[in-house]
Amino acid sequence: MLQQVMTAPGHIEFREAPVPAPNAGEVLVKIMKIGVCGSDIHVYHGEHPFTKYPVTQGHEVSGKIAALGEGVTGFAVGQKVTIEPQVYCGRCHPCTHGKYNLCEELRVMGFQTTGTASEYFAVDAGKVTPLPETMTYSEGAMIEPLAVTVHAVRRAGDVRGQKIAVLGAGPIGILLAQSAKALGAAQVLITDISTPRLELAKACGVDFAVNTKEHGFGEALAECFGPDKADVIYDCAGNDTTMGQAIRHARKGSTIILVAVYAGMANVDLAVLNDHELDLNTSMMYRHEDYLEAIRLVNEGKVRLEPLMSRHFPFRDYLAAYRYIDANRETTMKVLIDVDESEA
Structure with missing residues (x-):
């Protein structure tokens, strides 16, 4: 089988590897x-x-599913699935x-352990979640980021x-708004x-979409929601500007939730946070129940994923996909890699 390997920042190789045989308790996924x-x-980018x-x-x-390992039940060969990429210890305080x-020893497939960019992937059956047969494979590949936003909303x-x-209309911001x-x-x-x-966010059903180059965030809150402003503000951009806006303009006693990964140390006004008794919360990835809820929301037509699919690239064009994203940052939402191009 063909397997993608990033050997160094900006360098991708494709290697031939044997198709893994699923061990006991594992599922082989095409x-x-x-x-x-x-x-x-x-x-x-090496960052x-x-x-x-x-x-x-x-x-x-x-x-x-291509094959089932010994002892695996509840799945069938040919069944549509997605994979939850967290690898956790099961022993630490958060896990128990x-x-x-x-998890104190959390690893994520594709970062600290081998990811799924292969024609076949053997994985513990406990990390495999069935998808409705009516769901496309492209939608299925977006359940993971949608689960991030479901978890964040539930926080x-x-x-x-x-x-x-919601501050920030990138893929996570628009998915969170939905x-x-x-x-x-x-x-x-x-x-x-x-x-x-912002236009894409409106097309996905978001009530108000405001460009903060043209209107201040505080002004937007008052115009859209009235004097009581927002009950919850989500920062999906993760920088001093957006977090500063959230703290400065949040209704006293309300909640701010940081969803984005903050780059570096923050320099924000904690005096205002304290004086206004704001609850500053955070959100980290997801759990299985968030996957199930994400699947339900898509299956019931309550969240639209297709408008966020910017472009598809064949498996061997992985590097071209990265270059396309770099060259089209403002207009690109979700780029998908077609490991198998035979089905949508």
């Missing part, structure tokens, strides 16, 4: 589609602090208290009837400095 994530781009080379990438993935996404508790603001609406938010505002991204 990989169909792989989504390219912002973290993958960091690896491509990911926790990834060493060589590494086989791929953690946003869909496929179909249901928060394995915070605020029950958002039914609430007014939500997730909040799908989980019952009354109204959602999204902001960015890119008009194409």
Whole structure:
């Protein structure tokens, strides 16, 4: 089988490797589609602090079961599936208290351990989640980032009837805005400095999309939500500007949740955070229940993934996909790698 290997930043090789035989308790998956994530781009540029080379990438993935290892039940050959890429110890305090996404020894496929960018991938059956047969493989490869946003929305508790603001209209921001609406938010505002991204957010059903180059964030909150502003603000951009906007303009006593990976040390006004008794929370990846909810939301038509699919590249054109993303940052949402091009 063909396997992708990033040997160094900016360098990808394709190697022939034997098709793995699934061990007891494992499932062999024929990989169909792989989504390219912002973290993958960091690896491509040599900027990911926790990834060493060589590494086989791929953690946003869909496929179909090719074989079952001994003792595996509940799955069938040919079944559509996705893979949850977290590798956790199961022994530490977070793991034993249901928060394995915070495992003290957490590794993620495609970063600290082998990813799914191969024609076939053998994996523990416990990390395999079935997909509805009506779901496309392209949609299946986007369940992972959608699960990130479902988990983030749930970090605020029950958002039914609430007014939500999202800073940053990248893939995660638009998926989070859709997730909040799908989980019952009354109204959602999204902001960015890119008009194409904001237009896409509106096309995906977001209530308000505001360019903060033209209108201040505080002004946007008041105009869209009235004097009581937002109940929850999500930072999906992760920089001093957006976090500063959130802290400065949040309603007193409300909640801010950081979803984006913050680059470097933050320089924000904690005095205002304290004085306004704001709850500053964070969100880290997902758990199995978030995958199940993400699948449900797509299957019921409550979240639209297709508008976010910017372009497909054949498996051997992995490097071209990265170069395309670098050259089209403002207009690119989700690029998909077609490991198998025979099915959508």
